Structures are given as C-alpha cells and as structure tokens.
Amino acid sequence: MPETESAMITDIRASYAYHPGFQHYFWKWFALGDFDEARLRQFALLYYQHVRRFRLYIAGAITIAPSEALQRVLAENLADEYGVALAGQPVADSHPEMYRKFMRSLGLSEADWNNAEPIAGICRFQEIHFALFRGGLVAEMIGAVVFGMESSTPYRHGSVVEGLKVFRPHSRLDIDATFFEAHVSGDEAHSRDLLNAAMPFIEADPEGVGRGARLSFDARKLFLDDLAQALNVSHVPS
Numbered sequence: 001m002p003e004t005e006s007a008m009i010t011d012i013r014a015s016y017a018y019h020p021g022f023q024h025y026f027w028k029w030f031a032l033g034d035f036d037e038a039r040l041r042q043f044a045l046l047y048y049q050h051v052r053r054f055r056l057y058i059a060g061a062i063t064i065a066p067s068e069a070l071q072r073v074l075a076e077n078l079a080d081e082y083g084v085a086l087a088g089q090p091v092a093d094s095h096p097e098m099y100r101k102f103m104r105s106l107g108l109s110e111a112d113w114n115n116a117e118p119i120a121g122i123c124r125f126q127e128i129h130f131a132l133f134r135g136g137l138v139a140e141m142i143g144a145v146v147f148g149m150e151s152s153t154p155y156r157h158g159s160v161v162e163g164l165k166v167f168r169p170h171s172r173l174d175i176d177a178t179f180f181e182a183h184v185s186g187d188e189a190h191s192r193d194l195l196n197a198a199m200p201f202i203e204a205d206p207e208g209v210g211r212g213a214r215l216s217f218d219a220r221k222l223f224l225d226d227l228a229q230a231l232n233v234s235h236v237p238s
Contacts, residue, residue, distance in 0.1 A: 008203065009195070012147060012210045021217030022152055024224045027159035029233050033166025037106070037173065039231060044103045046230055049118035050223065051099045051179075053126055054149075055081035060133035061145045070197040077150070077190050098179040105176040121226030128219040132212065139205040142198045143212025148220065151191035157183040 005013075016022050035043075058078045065071045079086055083094035093101070103113060132141045157180040164177050195202075202209050228234070 008206050012143070012202075012206060012213060015210045016147065016213050016217050019214065019217040019221070021219070021221035021224065022155070024221065024228075025235060026224045026228045026233055027156055029228075029235075031159040031162040031166075033163040035163075035167065037171060040167070041103075041106050041108055043227075043231060044106055044108060045113055045116045046119060046227055048096075048099055048103065048113050049116060049122050050125070052096050053118075053122070055095065056126075057129050057145065057149065060130060061141050063133055064136050064138055064141055066138055066201060067197070070194075070201070073193045073197040074145075077194070080190075095179065098182065101176045102179050105174060107173070119223075119226045119230055121223035125219045125223045128215065132215075137208075137212070138201060139208025140212030140215060142201055143209040143214075144216035146191065146194045146198055146202075147209070147213035148216025150194055154184045157181075 030043075055078060058074055058081060062071055062074045062078065065074055076086060080092075081095050083092055083097065085091045092098075100110075100113070129144060132144055160180045161177060161184060164175055164180070168175060
C-alpha cells in the first residue's frame, strides 16, 4: 500500500480494524498450528468451497464498476484468479488449482473435494455479496472488494502460513502452501492497484465504501463462525 494514506482511507480502515469478521479468533487459532492432520484436511475441504467461489465476486464487481480504469484492474485480478497470463507475466496455475495442490499434498483426492458441500456461512457470504452487484451498489461494492476482500487477505492467509510453519515439524506431510504464501505477497499489489483505480469513487462516497467494507466483514464473520464451529474451535488458547 502507499507509504502515506489519506485520512479518509485511514478512517475507513479504522472502521473495521477490530471487526470480528476481520480479527476473527479462527485465524488466531490457526496461527498457533495446534491441530492434527485430520483437522487440517477438514479445514482444507471446507475452505475450498470459499476459494472456488472467490473469483465470482471479482467478476460481479466488474459488472457495476463505473470506470474503465477500475474495470481493467478488476479484470487483471480476475485473469490472475483464472491463471491467465497477461503480457509480461509468467504462466501460473489458477487459484483454485493452486489450492487443489494444497489439498493433494494433504492426501485428499478429487472425489473428496467434489463431494464436499459448502457450509451455511459460505452460502450466506455469497448471497450478501451478490446482492451488492445485483443491486448496483457501487460504493458498497468497492468497500467490500477493495477493503473487505483484497486488502485484508494477507492477514488471513498469513495466519495460515504461520500455522503451517508450526505444524510441519510434527507431521510427515510435504505440504504445498503456495496458495497461501502467494496471497500474502501478491495481494498487496492487487490492493494498491485497486485502491488507486477506485479512489475517485471512494472520495465521492466514503461513508458508502466504509459501509460496504463492514457489510463484507459482517458476512465473513458468519462464514468464519460456521467454519470454527465445524472444526470445533471455540476460542484461542492463551
């Protein structure tokens, strides 16, 4: 992100800094690495249902993005999600395929993830975000995508990376964590480009943007609460 941010952006970030959908106890628990292989496999299957839907939110945002500049940056992010190499960029797997490599490294198979169903919180997350796009709520969409998704991803996936570092020495698995590691480093660039392209619309309606960010984190809290319950995680050990 830029070295210095406007007071407006700082205020938007402050509005969700302690939101439980952002600073959720599930990520703090995961960063401790205190789980066994069975629990890790269960997490992988449950979280995949979110990963495979994520690019649909970027595609939905494009449909109401009010400028070509913002549409272009969203389209570039979408190409990255699908593994489409843009000019000058190296060829890479799609993000779902990167995640499937993570699942395969845990000993899971295509039958395992094809037979998995999304938990209720993931379905609700999708409904809430699709409603933004279908309702033409531009400012709220920007808040949800720029702040609720892209700029906060490094925190979430960084927690997974830390937890896997702790877990690895106690396991015989050769874990492919590329999906999470790439999102810690790569999403900062995505966030910066999105923020720059969206800035005119953020300045036009900062309250709407902040509202969209908080709405996205409200939805994410429902999702993470369900994920934590499915994995029997109720708190973070001290």
